[in-house]
Amino acid sequence: MVFDDSEDAYACYKAYARRKGFSIRINHKRSSKEDKSLVGVEYICWREGFRHKSYENKERKGPKPAKTRVGCKAMMSLKKKEEAWIVTKFVDNHNHELLTPKSTSLLRGHRVISHAQKNLIDTLNESGVLARKIMSVLSNESGGDYNVGCVAVDVQNYWGSKRRKLLQDGDAQRMYSHFTECQLKNPGFVYAIQVDEQGRMENCFWADARLRIAYQHFGDVTWLKEMLGRAPSTIITDDDKAIGKAIAEILLNTIHRLCMWHILQKVPEKLAHIYNKYPLFQGEFHHCIHDTITIEEFELEWSELVEKYGLGDNDWLINHYMQSFCAGMSTTQRSESMNKFFKGYVRSTLNARYLKEKQQDVKTKTSMxxxxxxxxxxxxxxxxxxxxxxxxxxxxxxxxxxxxxxxxxxxxxxxxxxxxxxxxxxxxxxxxxxxxxxxxxxxxxxxxxxxxxxxxxxxxxxxxxxxxxxxxxNNITHDISGDVIQVEPQISSTLMRNSLLLHFLEVAEVGSQSMKKYEHLDLALQKVHVELLAMHDVDDLVLYKTLPMFYLREDLNL
Structure with a gap:
């Protein structure tokens, strides 16, 4: 059997393997001693050989993967002769059960994400669609699960690889680049990055214009560094001595409370011996934390709990904080909802939340x-x-x-x-x-x-x-996108270009309805083009800053 090149041979053997019920892999390649070009290749069944002894090591961490190699001898060997690839050896017998063609599509060697599927996955992922739901969409598009060509783990691996590529310069550098880009588009966006002695990032802070004005207006339970010179009334943090000391020294009028979620997460670790010895302790402990009403009632029940289970020498103690205004927050909202909130892209997630809030505002003002x-x-x-x-x-x-x-x-x-x-x-x-x-x-x-x-x-x-x-x-100025800010907006060239393109599309739609309209529009565009080229360079951004907000919204169609 003869092939024009090794790629054709590989594609042919792979298609044969899929119909037959197995998968293939490359065993070894041979290169020319003269120019190092490929002159030979051997493809084998994916179940050829046996597991390496390292997998049998009893000290191996984690569960051992299932065995797949059973010493199958099926293979195809090719050798290049002049410009052709000739099959020199072919073994078709397998020592294991073969799968059906439909089931074979689930083997790793036959799974691949096409370019079109990658584009669709990117779009769905940016919209916050989970991997399992993405697979459902791909299945519907392909006419069934077995026709997709990949499984959910492949989608996850694809996006993991893409994220690593995006952060190849380092996640800190990527974050810094993102912050500078946001600041160029919106001068109300602020950020601060704290580094250690080696110049590595330790802490970071960011806030867009809307968050800053909301903080200035309410000043309730948000903790941010440079929020227009106003300290928060309440701050909820992890149980950290350094944080507590810093808050006590800098935020003198701020009430400091600990995050209940983190405290409860530490209970099994801090009180493991009690958990294992007394099965009823967990229920009594949670009753003390969640069901007591007054501070006196909490402290009484807590004292009884400490005495009953002999915890008098334990320094770990719950900080009760129900008497300060927290807008309904009992945790930092970082480990619970905020962790989930920031799993997607920050920009799209915030925009979705802002839109939802605006919808509620409209509903509030237009209905009873x-x-x-x-x-x-x-x-x-x-x-x-x-x-x-x-x-x-x-x-x-x-x-x-x-x-x-x-x-x-x-x-x-x-x-x-x-x-x-x-x-x-x-x-x-x-x-x-x-x-x-x-x-x-x-x-x-x-x-x-x-x-x-x-x-x-x-x-x-x-x-x-x-x-x-x-x-x-009501007394807060809205920016060009309707967000609540009190800073002057900056209209970027990208924003103006996109606005003009949308306008041009509408004009082009009308201009293409007849030859008369087309010729009129064509002449008008040529005239405007010449006039624009003849204009002197002017700082248009300064000009736009002086225009009223309604002008920017209506005439720029923003």
Whole structure:
């Protein structure tokens, strides 16, 4: 059997192997002693030979992979003679079971991601589609799972290889390049990179214009370095002595709290001997952390827990922090939701979140929720609060507990009992659940007291936090993309070019409808082209900065 080149021989033998039910690999190649060109090659069955002894090492870390090599002798050897490749040896017998042609497509030697599939995978991945869902799309496009030509692990490996290639200069350098690019496009974007003595990155910080203005406006639970000179009111961090010391020295008026998620993650490690010896400890521990209401109740139950299980000498202790405003955050949101949040591309993810927020803003301003009660307080709240908070408050009206002055318990239950310190003249109540102090929203326990005391005609101003209101951003200037910032936008050449291209496409669509329109547009474009070339170089960016925002949005179609 003769082939024109070795690639044709390989493709032929591979196609034969797929139909027959096995996969192939190269055993060895022979090169010319004169010019080092390829003069011989031998292809063998993928199950040829036997496992190397290193795989049998008992000290090998991790599980041993399954055996695949069984000493199969099937092979095809080729030798180059003049300009042709001749088959010198061919063995067709296998000592193992052969697969069906459909199943053979799942063998690693027959799996490959085509160029078209790579483009589709890139598009889906940038849109946040997971690997298993990408495989579902590829399956539908190919007419079935066996026709895809790859499996989910191949998709993951492809993207892993692509990411490593993107970061071949180093992830720190790539991050720095990304930050500088963002700053060129938006002067409101700021970043800072801290390096060690060897010039290696230790810490980094970044924030776009929208985050900065939101921080300046609310100043609640965000920790950032250069946020317009304003310190946060509350900061939630990992349990780190150095961080705690720095916060105490620099952020004097900031309440420092530890991340509950990280603390709970350390429990099995710190108290492993207790976990193994006392099966009931875990349930009692979580009850102490999550189900106690007041600090006194927590400390009492904690002391009983420490004494019961002999933990008096253990320095590890939970920092309870439910009395400071945290906008509903009990962790750093880095290890839980934030880790998931930043798995995709930061830019596309942030844009999606901003768009979702804008949709909620529009919905809030253009619609009114259906009221669930006859109280005027609910109607007033519906006019003040955003859509999300309206729903939250409505649910509180639906879930009223047993009505008692100063004390409220769930309907039909004796516990837990929530106590209220109610100041009648100031119409102010403090509940032991501390939901208002923690989230900034009235709890159903306080609402129960208000209803009982007939304070249902209006919502006391003390309980209206600007953070959750509809008009919270009314005095903030919007940039050309609608983002909330207070910095002057910079219109990049790329942005202007893209805007013009969109405009040109619309004009070209009209100009191609008839010969008369085409000739008119062609002459107009030639005239404008000559005029543009004759113009002197002017700093257009400075000019655009002086234009009002509505002009930039409407005339640049941004």
């Amino acid at each position: 929720p259906i009221l669930k009660t006859c109280y005027k307080m609910e109607g007033e709240a519906a006019k003040i609060y955003t859509r999300k908070i309206k729903k939250y408050k409505a649910s509180k009206y639906r879930e009223e507990g047993e009505k008692k002055i100063y004390k409220v318990a769930p309907h039909g239950k004796e516990s837990p009992i929530y106590e209220m310190l109610f100041e009648i003249f100031e119409k102010k109540a403090i509940c032991t659940c501390h939901m208002f102090e923690f989230v900034g929203i009235l709890c159903r326990h306080i609402l129960t007291v208000f209803v009982k005391k007939s304070f249902v005609d209006f919502l006391p101003p003390y309980y209206i936090l600007e953070r959750w209101t509809i008009k919270t951003k």
